[in-house]
Amino acid sequence: MNPPLSRTNAEAHLYMDLHACPCGSTRFPRNSAVVALPDGDLASRYTGRCAGCGEEREFLFRLPATPGGAGAGFRYGGDEPSQLLDPGEWLFVADAYAGSVPAESTGEAGQRAKAALTRAVAALDEVVKFVPAGADSVPADAFSSEQGRQLHQREPGRFRRDRLAAVRAAYAGLLS
Structure with a gap:
């Protein structure tokens, strides 16, 4: 096993x-x-x-030989791509967290919105880890889940490095 x-x-x-x-x-x-x-x-x-x-x-x-996820801010892992979730699942997670944020959030709702956006940014960071060095997008063979393959087939452009960076910057901007 x-x-x-x-x-x-x-x-x-x-x-x-x-x-x-x-x-x-x-x-x-x-x-x-x-x-x-x-x-x-x-x-x-x-x-x-x-x-x-x-x-x-x-x-x-x-468990990893050395604990991952260390550093500033919330992270799901170290510098290597996930072995648990594929890039499509990570993008689904980012979408779900960002979609849960109301347009106007103050007080406790504002704290929940900040936590959701923080996790959305971290999930987008996970997607980018699947883009090989020198490549512009996540390769099709990186998708191992049915959900991930379907999302990639429907919207392959969402897995381009530049588009992922733009969405991440928008979410991070909302955090500021």
Whole structure:
């Protein structure tokens, strides 16, 4: 068994949020533990009963040799592309977070809007990690999920480096 690498807890929780139980629910109380893998590496195990149907859920993610996501601001991982989510899933996440921000936000709603935009920017940063050095866009073979492939087929221009940078700059501008 070789579980996928999760660079940060935030990335692991996002993955679980995006991968629903067969009943359709994504909610479950997440009990977590660090476990040793047969090869000696460490992994995070998340378990709990689905809030929708009661089915036991379990996710196992390999931990990085050195913790990622360090640095200024919120990040889902280090400099390498995600092994959990493909660029289309990351763009879906960025869209969802940005789409949850109301036009006018003050007080507590303003804080929630800022958190959502911060996560939208971090998700766009993840998409860019799939653009090879010297290339203008994410290559078609980087999409491993059905959702990611469909988004890329519908709107391939959204995965161009310059367009991703422009959207990121707009979101970051709203944060200022």
